[in-house]
Amino acid sequence: MSKIPPIKLSPQEAPVISLDGVSLNLTSGAGEVNILRDINLQVPRGQSIGLVGPSGAGKTSLMMIVAGLERASAGEVVIGGFSYQDRSEDDLAKFRRGNVGVVFQDFHLIGTMTALENVALPLEFAGRPDAFERAEAALDAVGLGARIVHYPGQLSGGEQQRVALARAFVGNPALLLADEPTGNLDQETGDRVIELMFTLAKTNSTTMVLITHDPAIAERCDRIIRIVNGRIVDENATDGRRTDPDSISRQERAGDC
Ligand SMILES: Nc1ncnc2c1ncn2[C@@H]1O[C@H](COP(=O)(O)OP(=O)(O)O)[C@@H](O)[C@H]1O
Ligand SMILES: [Mg+2]
Numbered sequence: 001m002s003k004i005p006p007i008k009l010s011p012q013e014a015p016v017i018s019l020d021g022v023s024l025n026l027t028s029g030a031g032e033v034n035i036l037r038d039i040n041l042q043v044p045r046g047q048s049i050g051l052v053g054p055s056g057a058g059k060t061s062l063m064m065i066v067a068g069l070e071r072a073s074a075g076e077v078v079i080g081g082f083s084y085q086d087r088s089e090d091d092l093a094k095f096r097r098g099n100v101g102v103v104f105q106d107f108h109l110i111g112t113m114t115a116l117e118n119v120a121l122p123l124e125f126a127g128r129p130d131a132f133e134r135a136e137a138a139l140d141a142v143g144l145g146a147r148i149v150h151y152p153g154q155l156s157g158g159e160q161q162r163v164a165l166a167r168a169f170v171g172n173p174a175l176l177l178a179d180e181p182t183g184n185l186d187q188e189t190g191d192r193v194i195e196l197m198f199t200l201a202k203t204n205s206t207t208m209v210l211i212t213h214d215p216a217i218a219e220r221c222d223r224i225i226r227i228v229n230g231r232i233v234d235e236n237a238t239d240g241r242r243t244d245p246d247s248i249s250r251q252e253r254a255g256d257c
Contacts, residue, residue: 016045016047019066021040021076045207048210048221050217050223051225051227052224059179079099080099099175100175115148116132116139116148123170135148135170138169139163142163142196165196175207177208180213218238223236
């Protein structure tokens with residue numbers, strides 16, 4: 001079995017994300033659909049990307065490809081110097097465990113496990129003997145130290161999303177991918193989750209891809225990438241602080257992720 005290197009031990013300063021001519025074609029009832037077309041993207045270590053675009057543009061599909069949860073139909077996906085080409089599902093899962101944290105819009109927590117068990121799970125899979133200690137510390141870091149034995153059903157939406165964040169960060173991933181992490185939260189709770197994400201990312205020098213619909217959140221990222229109809233149509237650097245909604249198109253504000 002091939003050896004899976006963690007990005008943080010990678011000797012070369014390769015970009016954390018390198019996509020070269022990536023496309024995704026899926027076959028549906030109506031025939032073949034081109035979901036992503038010729039995506040080229042290089043993301044250096046520590047950079048945060050706001051990934052925006054209208055509903056159905058391909059944002060989630062792109063995130064799934066970068067996570068190794070979906071295979072590109074063509075092109076090259078290299079994450080932290082590790083090529084996804086011809087890797088088994090097992091190798092991709094192992095690579096993800098050591099290097100990539102994923103936050104899904106609808107949390108994806110396991111309902112029959114406590115918050116602590118949910119967060120410890122990826123570390124247990126990775127055979128870490130300190131899984132529970134680290135999980136407890138991660139829950140503490142997201143302000144849920146007092147909720148560790150609660151089940152997801154006993155937690156609010158914001159608390160569940162914070163558990164999901166703790167789970168994504170617990171392995172100290174070099175890359176964090178988040179798909180509309182505040183999409184199901186009220187404004188105030190969402191703001192708190194985003195604040196926490198940027199703080200954790202900064203503390204851990206995490207490269208971050210944040211799919212969002214909120215112009216203010218996108219503007220907090222170092223760079224905004226816009227996808228329309230499966231293609232990158234626009235990208236620009238931000239100063240990471242602006243909250244000027246005019247820099248995001250009207251279509252974007254009116255759209256629905
Ligand atoms: N498994 C699938 N089979 C066929 N089409 C799909 C599949 N998953 C997503 N799509 C289509 O791919 C396009 C992009 O979807 P998605 O990546 O979820 O967009 P976004 O996250 O930007 O809203 C949409 O048109 C969607 O209907
Ligand atoms: Mg989506």
